[in-house]
Amino acid sequence: MFRKTGVLLCVLAFSLVVFASCAGAVTIKWLHYYDITAPGAEVELDIIQTFAKLNPDIKLEIETLYDQAYHQKLAALAAAGQTPDVMYLWPGERTGKITGSGIIADLYPFLGDDIDNYVPAAVAPQLLGRLHELPMFSGTASHMLYVNTELLDRLGLAMPQTYKELKAMVPAIKGAGLQGIAIAAKETWVMQSCLLSAIVGRTAGDEWLMKAIAGEASFEDEGFLWALRIVEEMYATGLISESNVQLGYGDAPNVFAEDKAVFYIDGDWRVSAFSAVADGLMTPEKQEKITLTVLPDFAGQIGPSGSTSFVVSTGLGMKAGLSQEKAEAAWKLVSFYVGPIASKKRLLGGSLKPPSLANLDISDVEMPPLDRKLFAFYPLHPATLILDAVIPADGVQRINTGLQELALGDITPEQLAAEIEAAVASVR
Amino acid sequence: MNFTSEKSKKVITYLLFVAPALVIYLLIIGYPIIKSLHLSFTDYNVYTNEAVWAGFKWYIKMFNQSEFWMALKNTMVVVVVSVFGQIPIGFVLAYILYRKLVRFRGFFQGMVFLPITLSMVIVGILWLKMFSSVGAVTNLLRLIYNDPQYTIGIVNSKTWAMVPVAFALLWIYTGFYMVVFLANLQRINPSIIEAAMIDGASEVRIFLKIIVPSLSGVVVILTIFAIAGSLKGFDLIFALTGGGPSNYTEVLTLYMYRYAFTYFNYSFGSAISMVIVSMSIILIILVRVIERKLVGPKQV
Numbered sequence: 156m157f158r159k160t161g162v163l164l165c166v167l168a169f170s171l172v173v174f175a176s177c178a179g180a181v182t183i184k185w186l187h188y189y190d191i192t193a194p195g196a197e198v199e200l201d202i203i204q205t206f207a208k209l210n211p212d213i214k215l216e217i218e219t220l221y222d223q224a225y226h227q228k229l230a231a232l233a234a235a236g237q238t239p240d241v242m243y244l245w246p247g248e249r250t251g252k253i254t255g256s257g258i259i260a261d262l263y264p265f266l267g268d269d270i271d272n273y274v275p276a277a278v279a280p281q282l283l284g285r286l287h288e289l290p291m292f293s294g295t296a297s298h299m300l301y302v303n304t305e306l307l308d309r310l311g312l313a314m315p316q317t318y319k320e321l322k323a324m325v326p327a328i329k330g331a332g333l334q335g336i337a338i339a340a341k342e343t344w345v346m347q348s349c350l351l352s353a354i355v356g357r358t359a360g361d362e363w364l365m366k367a368i369a370g371e372a373s374f375e376d377e378g379f380l381w382a383l384r385i386v387e388e389m390y391a392t393g394l395i396s397e398s399n400v401q402l403g404y405g406d407a408p409n410v411f412a413e414d415k416a417v418f419y420i421d422g423d424w425r426v427s428a429f430s431a432v433a434d435g436l437m438t439p440e441k442q443e444k445i446t447l448t449v450l451p452d453f454a455g456q457i458g459p460s461g462s463t464s465f466v467v468s469t470g471l472g473m474k475a476g477l478s479q480e481k482a483e484a485a486w487k488l489v490s491f492y493v494g495p496i497a498s499k500k501r502l503l504g505g506s507l508k509p510p511s512l513a514n515l516d517i518s519d520v521e522m523p524p525l526d527r528k529l530f531a532f533y534p535l536h537p538a539t540l541i542l543d544a545v546i547p548a549d550g551v552q553r554i555n556t557g558l559q560e561l562a563l564g565d566i567t568p569e570q571l572a573a574e575i576e577a578a579v580a581s582v583r
Numbered sequence: 584m585n586f587t588s589e590k591s592k593k594v595i596t597y598l599l600f601v602a603p604a605l606v607i608y609l610l611i612i613g614y615p616i617i618k619s620l621h622l623s624f625t626d627y628n629v630y631t632n633e634a635v636w637a638g639f640k641w642y643i644k645m646f647n648q649s650e651f652w653m654a655l656k657n658t659m660v661v662v663v664v665s666v667f668g669q670i671p672i673g674f675v676l677a678y679i680l681y682r683k684l685v686r687f688r689g690f691f692q693g694m695v696f697l698p699i700t701l702s703m704v705i706v707g708i709l710w711l712k713m714f715s716s717v718g719a720v721t722n723l724l725r726l727i728y729n730d731p732q733y734t735i736g737i738v739n740s741k742t743w744a745m746v747p748v749a750f751a752l753l754w755i756y757t758g759f760y761m762v763v764f765l766a767n768l769q770r771i772n773p774s775i776i777e778a779a780m781i782d783g784a785s786e787v788r789i790f791l792k793i794i795v796p797s798l799s800g801v802v803v804i805l806t807i808f809a810i811a812g813s814l815k816g817f818d819l820i821f822a823l824t825g826g827g828p829s830n831y832t833e834v835l836t837l838y839m840y841r842y843a844f845t846y847f848n849y850s851f852g853s854a855i856s857m858v859i860v861s862m863s864i865i866l867i868i869l870v871r872v873i874e875r876k877l878v879g880p881k882q883v
Contacts, residue, residue, distance in 0.1 A: 256630040
């Protein structure tokens with residue numbers, strides 16, 4: 156899944172080298188995906204430093220990048236035959252070309268019997284039936300509806316139980332000079348990953364999606380068309396204001412935190428922007444008035460009720476063919492990164508989701524209210540596929556740009572569906 | 584061949600002088616272009632470094648994509664704004680300063696030139712922050728119109744989204760052309776203008792009959808700069824709009840970047856870059872032909 160910000164130059168490009176104190180240390184080259192400007196980023200540095208202290212016989216040479224720069228560097232290194240020993244990977248198509256090329260190690264043999272210590276969904280087979288990365292979290296929900304219940308109360312509105320009820324709120328919300336749903340639609344991936352994916356999961360279902368990708372069904376089928384019509388309707392009715400097409404990813408949380416919108420759609424990773432202890436956008440009191448849920452059901456939907464789009468989490472992977480000494484050191488790092496010490500640090504740092512490690516004792520962890528709600532979110536919402544995790548890049552690209560055209564009324568759902576079908580068909 | 588003859592010595596000397604620059608040029612310009620041409624006819628896997636011959640597959644795909652034609656149209660808008668906007672306005676501003684037609688010339692010269700000294704990315708983010716949906720200008724307009732949902736329509740318009748980009752381009756680059764023209768204007772012998780004034784020539788006549796012909800060669804060079812710069816322009820538009828909304832402000836360089844560095848399809852990206860290189864060569868040859876017809880070769 157794509158986790159991008161709108162400004163490429165916010166990309167971090169610095170090198171951090173942690174030297175081991177003893178001679179003859181094993182050197183591990185680690186290309187890491189890390190945004191130092193993100194709330195709670197200091198936790199990541201703490202995890203790295205702790206690993207270095209506990210493993211003085213391993214010398215880490217770390218280069219950290221963020222957003223597109225990371226993917227470009229990884230591709231360039233792989234092309235030059237200089238694949239790093241350890242790197243940050245996605246479970247699906249996002250890094251599918253590299254994980255599918257055979258240059259990344261399968262982690263199942265390293266994991267061995269320890270597999271029982273993890274949440275089963277987190278260590279389920281990835282591309283080619285292998286485990287290319289050991290996920291940090293139990294998973295990632297790319298769709299979440301953040302609700303400001305204080306504003307709802309002020310407007311005399313109740314939490315919508317159906318999509319029809321949600322639409323009916325628009326006049327009251329607009330009458331109060333507020334936005335309905337805020338979404339950072341300037342970034343082309345956001346509407347696809349955080350909105351349309353969840354809707355398609357309801358209106359068409361995962362089984363249909365996999366058939367459409369394989370060519371056994373078409374993106375012009377009714378279920379997908381219905382999903383596009385819902386997005387079109389959200390903009391046409393003003394549930395989502397057209398101004399959101401110019402709303403950058405960095406600005407969107409502020410719109411919601413400043414009480415300018417009643418609802419906000421983003422992925423679960425955005426919770427930390429509001430709840431991070433040091434620099435979150437909301438006080439604990441304010442977080443108590445935020446509800447984390449999903450879009451209400453659509454009448455006649457065929458997918459599961461209350462579902463969200465979901466994917467296995469990201470994590471670290473290893474280069475295939477490392478020497479035994481290097482492979483052992485790399486595995487130490489990969490497993491430490493998701494182990495109890497690192498997971499606990501993330502929990503205490505306040506920028507977290509449920510870890511992939513099962514049975515982690517978190518009784519002593521004081522979590523901000525919104526993080527607590529996030530933990531409660533996952534069991535309530537069945538998972539459906541995220542489009543950009545399974546659809547080939549050409550198709551995703553047309554969906555991404557096409558959704559903005561749909562929002563601006565420059566294309567019809569039927570035209571867009573036909574163009575998406577053509578784009579996917581061209582690479583089947 | 585007699586290497587001791589005067590002619591041979593001249594040729595060898597010439598080659599020795601030219602060789603270092605030529606080698607560097609071939610390495611950093613020639614080789615990448617040829618390599619890119621080769622990649623554009625292959626299916627290249629960046630991870631395995633394998634290139635399989637694919638013929639014109641990527642060119643056919645490109646010409647069949649509406650995105651390509653949108654990017655081409657937007658690129659031509661940038662070329663037109665540069666050639667017919669920045670250069671004439673820069674020329675007129677330089678003339679106004681040169682002929683001392685305004686007071687506070689130093690101040691105006693500094694203000695017009697200032698944008699070119701700033702990083703394009705900073706300028707792009709500056710404009711973006713002003714005109715985004717939470718930007719200062721948008722919020723000011725919302726106050727004026729008393730509409731909290733007010734949106735600046737032009738930035739979301741499929742037809743007009745390039746206008747704000749064109750305006751930013753004018754604001755940034757006009758100062759550069761103004762300074763170049765001003766430097767060349769100062770090379771014109773003032774006595775020619777004084778003689779014209781004594782003979783009763785008007786300001787317009789001086790401009791058209793003395794100034795413009797004197798700077799025709801500079802105009803040609805700057806036009807070539809403007810075309811080349813427009814075709815390779817990336818940073819400002821990337822920071823300002825990222826090519827969006829949808830692909831309404833996407834130019835060929837962004838289109839190429841998206842395929843080559845977002846989707847890692849280097850073959851398709853190379854095919855797009857070949858189109859950019861071809862356009863650049865064709866447009867520059869066209870400028871030289873027009874210039875020769877209008878002014879004559881000796882003026883260059």
